Amino acid sequence: MKQEARNSMVTRVRCWQYGWIAAFSLLCGSLPIHAQSRNPLAAERERMVADHIAAEGVKNERVLQSMRTVPRHLFVRSDLRKLAYSDMALDLGHKQTISPPFIVAYMTEVIDPQPTDVVLEIGTGSGYQAAVLSSLVKEVYSIEIVEPLGKRAAQTLQSLDYKNVFTKVGDGYLGWPEHAPFDKIIVTCSPENIPAPLIEQLKDGGKMIIPLGERYQQVFHLLEKKDGKLEQTRLLPTLFVPMTGKSEELRAVLPDPKKPGIVNGSFEESTVVEGQADGWHYQRRGTLRTSGAADGEKYLSFENNDSGRTAHALQASAIDGSFIGELAFSCRVQSSDIHQGATSSDLPGCVIHFFDGKRLPIGTAVIGPWLADQDWTRVNRTIPVPPTAREMIVQIGLNGALGTLGVDGLAIQGVPRAK
Helix, strand or coil, X not given: CCHHHHHHHHHHHCCCECCECCCCCCHHHHCCHHHHHHCHHHHHHHHHHHHHHHHHCCCCHHHHHHHHHCCHHHHCCHHHHHHCCCCCCEEEECCEEECCHHHHHHHHHHCCCCCCCEEEEECCCCCHHHHHHHCCCCEEEEEECCHHHHHHHHHHHHHCCXXXXXXXXXXXXXXXXXXXXXXXXXXXXXXXXXXXXXXXXXEEEEEEEEEEEECCEEEEEEEEEEXXXXXXXXXXXXXXXXXXXXXHHCCXXXXXXXXXXXCCCCCCCCCCCCCCCCCCECCCCEEEECCCCCCCCCEEEEEECCCCCCCEEEXXXXXXCXXXXXXXXXXXXXXXXXXXXXXXXXXXXXXXXEECCCCCEEEEEEECCCCCXXXXXXXXXXXXXXXXXXXXXXEEECCCCEEEEEEEEEEEEEEECXX
């Protein structure tokens, strides 16, 4: 692949922080000068809502209005504020991130916030989710286990005058019994099972949204308490950073970083969301096809007619770069009518992002771009692994390009590092 094409793809994804991805752009750049001079940050929020939230299915107008109003840039680190209104997670320090705007809006909409609600949030983080809830409900109680984050979030919320948001530092899985019962509960970290105190503190008739599952394989669950019993509905696949504390250490199922790999790489399993593949999160403009697969009965097809629009799927895995020296990558691809998107970085392919033990990005490998019209073609690559890599995220798709891309039989196998 030409070096300039590789560089452009890397540029598109260099803004990664753990869990999510978005194109890096200064969103004001394409706005009229008079709009920027009036209120450039409000204009950025409008674009964030239009492009990354409403366009992806969030419809609750009260939620959308709150997302337009809350100054997200004040909840992120000062050196990352230029990225505040992109749809991406941003590093908060202490191995934690602020969730992408879409996820915040999605979780908020799912619990159907009402003006009389008292809401409990587990995992304050930056305080952004609590701020979004503030104008939608009566009171918000938010708990953060990482003390420096909890104190910083409390200061930010107080300085911005969110008077109906109350925070404390502690173990969120114990809830906040003196303010229970709660009409709604939002859990922004991913336990293996539902913490019993949260079930007890949820009001009858109340709702809880919580990501459940293994460390790198999670699914949002909506829990509704009716006559003392929980009714569960599985929603979207998702990925939250590993938790802090004993609950994370005592997981029954732990990943094996010496055996990195791909789950459901042939896209045969689809039990969570109709038309979407299990095990893959943040799926955008990807649909399972049941005719003409290269491997098995199904394949994942990405289609995009809007230049620059995201069309991809992501999956994470543990990896120990001190033990794994290379990745043997293979997949089958077919493509038609492919055109580069709005920028030179809008190209179809696969990108593997590596992160160190602090979840900071340390390297990127690019397979592609796949620009030519082609029937099913096998792609094989050997990818070097940084010695300090401890986690990786695989991104597959059009990545802002136009056209149709089919992917099937995606596999990754670790090769031990030569001694």
